Amino acid sequence: MSARPRLRSTLLRSLLLAAALLTLAACSTLNAVNAYLGNDVAFTAPQLQQSLNRNFPKRYEKLGGLVAVTLMNPRLTIPDDGDRLRLDFDIALAALGSRPSGRFTLTSALRYDAASQGLHLRDPRIDYVDVPQLGGVMTGASRELLNAWLSDYANQEPVYRFDNSLLDKLGSRRIGSTQIEHGRVVVHLDR
Incomplete structure (x- = not known):
């Protein structure tokens, strides 16, 4: 075989190989997009944590600032086998000159x-409070302020806000239920 036909043969094989690789790459990209915009969109704890980090610390006051609570250092975990996520906060209280802190x-x-x-909190519940200077528990005014913050936060502020690129990809699809499944937050989409 002369050099010219061998070069053509090698060039043709290279072109076919490149076309096959491009086809495979396009298929895998298409599958990733279809999985992303299938029937649900999933979020991991690190994604939600990053959003929380941008929004804290927060200070809430009552009685003209006589009682205040500052919430810092949110730490989010999503259980593998539960239906509720967990948020831990450091807390600093200020009431009538005292400044107890805890979590x-x-x-x-x-x-x-x-x-x-x-995504907003739904049916949040305070499970644990540890404020050592108060004997490990919170006073009535402090607990009332913390519960008021929790109610306000659940209604007003999202734990995670969808960005424009995600909303563009969702297009006209409607958001259905939101569930915690296998260590992820899963937003199911309606057709």
Whole structure:
């Protein structure tokens, strides 16, 4: 075989191989997009944690600032086998000159809110409070302030806000239920 036909043969094989690789790459990209926009969109704990980190610390006041609570350092975990995520916070209280601090834990399901285009706490519950200077428990005014914050936060502020690129990809699809499944937050889409 002369050099010219051998070169053509090698060039043709290279072109066929390149075309096959491009086809495979396109198929895998298409499958990734279809999986992403299948019947659900999933979020991991690190994605939600990054959103929380941008929004804390927060300070809430009552009685003209005589009683205040500052929430810092949110730590989010999603259980593999539960239906509620867990949020741990460091807390600093300020009331009538005293400044006790500690931590607390809440658990909650999540819901999608179309107005904020984000995931909000649903049925949050304070599971644990540890404020050593107060004997490990909170006073009535401090607990009332923390519960008021929790109610306000659940209604007003998302734990995670959908970004424009995700909303563009969702297009006209409607958000259905939001569930915690296998260590992820899964937003099911309606057709």
